[in-house]
Amino acid sequence: MHSVLAGRYRLERQLGKGGMGSVWLAEHLALRSWVAVKLMDPAIAATPEGAERFRREAMAAASLRSAHVVQVLDYGVHETTPYLVMELLNGESLAGCLEREKRLAPERTVAIMTQVARALGRAHGAGIVHRDLKPDNIFLVREDDQELVKILDFGIAKTPSSTFGGMETKTGVTMGTPYYMSPEQVEGKKAVDFRTDLWAMAVITCECMTGVRPFDGSTYGELLLNICARPIAPPSSQGFMLRGFDEWFAKATNREAEQRFASAQELVSALRDVVAGTAGVALSGQPAYFPSGTGQGAAPSVSSVSTSQALDELRRSTKPSPLPWILLGVVLLLGGVGALVVLLRQKPTRAAPAPEMSAPAVASPLPAASASGEVALAPATPEASSREPTEPPAKPLATSKAPATRESAAPVTPTTAGPTAAQRCYRDPFSGQVRPTSSAAPGGASTFGCKQDPFTGKYKRL
Template sequence: MSAEPDPSSEPVASDARVATLAGSADDTRRDAVGAGSVLADRYRLIRRIGGGGMGSVWESEHLVLGSRVAIKLISAALVDDERARSRFLREAQAAAALRSPHVVQIFDHGVHENTPYIAMELLDGEPLSTRLAARGRLPVDEVLALMHQVARATTKAHEAGVVHRDLKPDNIYLSPGEHGDVAKVLDFGIAKRAVELALGDTTGSGALLGTPFYMSPEQLIDAGLADARSDLWSLAVITYECLLGQRPFAGESVAELAVAVLAEPVPIPSQHGAVPTGFDAWFARATQREPDARFQSAAEFIDALALCLRDEGAAELTTPSRSPTATRRPALVIAVAATIVGALGLAALALSDDRSPPRDATVQPEL
């Protein structure tokens, strides 16, 4: 969801200069500070440009350097929640550890009057979700260029042992560059290091962390089961959406969506629109319910995508057989899905919009 500009604020170069977007930009009720506040004697908040349940994002000025930055603040309602503060710090640490032109740059992290903040790169442009809402299907060349950049960011994260766990169009920002759009991956708030996931996720068994439309089967079952290949599932769903203008998995509730991901046949892209030769096979491989049957790295993922989108070597993309237990025992999987969403109190959560589930229907992590 894009940030709405505040007409009363001072003019800036672009109304879309944000570092991360999630929610309404004019809802300041949850903020511990406001416009004009100075944090750590060096950051002056100018205007609120985005926010959500976890906090807010402000266009700000670095008083010493005179440069513009984005300041992300934790919500006032969460300042005393140790789990929320830990997750907020983890976001800063995860992104700061990744030196990549395709990951939003983190400059600083600190605490102002008990309110944690992150100072980060201020971006021009728009999130991928906004572009998809405006244009629907994107040209093949544009999709390939975009996914190449996102794959590079994902590779960098995975090499550092970081699993994002919430890759989606809202968290991919497109900034104008000298040679076209530069994609930046945002919001590492629920990222985990692979070693932590291997030892056991501390968020709690069964916690639904992420955005259901883009979550892999294993992540829907338990966030602690997610690994680097779960991120690749999310990227496959994003690629499908970019090429076809709709999401592959839908449902009127989280329970229905979980059943679609866990039990129903995976959609065949060419049955929903024109796609390059080989994309059906590529998508089938990328969305295998068994992680071992998917692409095993972002490099393998993007190399295969480039082949099929360029109609080169499409015959080499074989389609592994699907797990029979995933399709022949739907009653069991439906029961599992119902148990998952019921335990989280999400069974009645509706998901709907005019052509597919809403882009901003994120299930908020349990904090």
């Protein structure tokens, strides 16, 4: 294509294409010099908002006399197509540099952001807010051994109405590239000021040093949620360790705009101290940390997105956290266990139950002795064995009937029948001891076979 634009710019070839239009390499026929010409997309130029935005870009960039802002040489409308003539830059965008090198050294990042701060300082001083600062709009020009930084594309810049006129941004309309937008910009607030550019500077700085974007998401709603609601992950969560950088990033991306740095120069000055290791005062305003997505897909350029649509997406992406309910359940469980332990410790000791008394039985007469002198005893029945307590009770308990009186409390002496002679015995209901029937068993007491221990003199049940 070798069309002549406005009678003085011959278009050679297309250099790039964006959401607003295309950029061409062109020759100024009168001056015999090469320039860059930006042509607005005809569909956008047909709308009053699009044409006005293009005009404001030309006026905003032309009003900023800075070595770090692309110089605007001419502006006009050819037939129905608005065009913008700019100086031709030889180099690459920061986005292209990051795509090739993945990450930059901290010292080089500081050098780039220092020049960005100079350009933004000039713009903010004139009441101009860029609102679409991103690596694609930061151009790196190599001049001998120096790297010169230029800021491009003031197409959606917010400018003072009294100076540039035109249309104001409507409340509820989101403008910018979402990965680098501040929370107030995402929410479509009308009162967006220069501090939204400071947020974008911090995000770009983090991306340069860590190689990943600090705010990302698989959906647009998730991205907005990470920017506006979820805790912000520190750069160290990406494995980048630089003392003081987490705190610097936390202050620069504070969701409360008034808690951020006061100017672009203050932001980059604090960054320079962090990189040099001379940061003295701890930075405040650090939010809670939460790792967010770190995908490296191409940044979608969103020029106008309804806030209601974004909030609907945000609500669909929001899931209530089960953690508070889990913690509540644990607390209630521990409290219940503690109360049970206290109750068990305070429960009074119950008295031991009284031993079950067997029914009175008639004592059987002693069996007759055999010719050898041994006494034949009938074995005790199982019912009788089960009714007898195996151990004496710890303490005799009173019964409804009056107990039989004890005839003697004196210890029983061994009988002359010999230590191995079998006898009939009964259990003393008061002491629980086994006594022979020869020591006057109480009436009604059941008897059983027993022998006397030759060493202790005590009787034991057979």
